[in-house]
Amino acid sequence: MEIFHNIQSFQEARKRLRNDKKLGLVPTMGALHAGHASLVKQAVANNEVTAVSIFVNPTQFGAGEDLDKYPRTLAQDCALLESLGVDWVFAPTAKEIYPEETQILFALKDLDKKLCGATRPGHFNGVIQVVSILFHIIRPDRAYFGLKDYQQFQIIRQMVNELHFQVEPVPCPIVRESDGLALSSRNVYLSGPEREQALFLYNTLSTIKRKIEDFQTASDVKDFVHHTLAQYPLAKLDYFEILNDKNLGEVDSLTAASNPRAFVAAFVGKTRLIDNMALY
DSSP states (O other), rough: OOEEOOOOHHHHHHHHHHHHHHHEEEEEOOOHHHHHHHHHHHHHHSEEEEEEEOOOOOGGGGSSSSSTTSSOHHHHHHHHHHHHHOOEEOOHHHHHHHOOOOOOOOOOTTTTSHHEEEEEEEHHHHHHHHHHHHHHOOOEEEEEEEGGGHHHHHHHHHHHHTTTTTTTTEEOOOOBBBBBBBBBBBGGOOHHHHHHTHHHHHHHHHHHHHHHHHOOOOHHHHHHHHHTTTTTTTTEEEEEEETTTTTTBBBBSSGGOOOOEEEEEEEEEEEEEEEEEEOO
């Protein structure tokens, strides 16, 4: 496995790759866990060469967010990736990716006006910024993204379509711990009691899915969520929404034809967690 810290050395290796060999990319911010490993395994299985980027992207963190304390575990990450059969790791510095203050901003119209986009202004501009840079540098044939960040995947897919990137975005299922908590690099921040309270997200989504026929409207579901929240005193709701999972539009009714998906974000202590689940 080769590890690259600058753009030029990576691109030299990329030029040597034969055109008939497919390159898969798994973009990450490091602190890798079993969820990332599942993406890597799929990339390794589907492509002749697999690259993983490890870059804590500063432009997608807002003021007061956890950029400085975000876990950075490059040595452990690389050991895991080598064991999984990864060929290339691209782990640049912030200065390498952003040699000067960025001047180009992305206007995302409606896709970032809800869910995480509404509560984290500028976040998805930073995501699109870095993903577009990585696509230009790495030039993958396929790129793999976990659906825990469902809105992110939809925005990246739209970017690929509208800007004509020659890459296939591949959605990958959410990976969960045995009790249902979605795997996240931020889970390491949770204390013992907070870890138990973090199940508010999964337990609530699972109950809604199981009882979806009992609810008449999305408003009824939101009332249920707020009632459930009282059982989790360490959790503070950031948002809960039910949207069409094809285009993140409003749903007309809680029927399978509306493709409803429930989205939730909550602070458990100081740690912000997200999750989502198709309701049919």
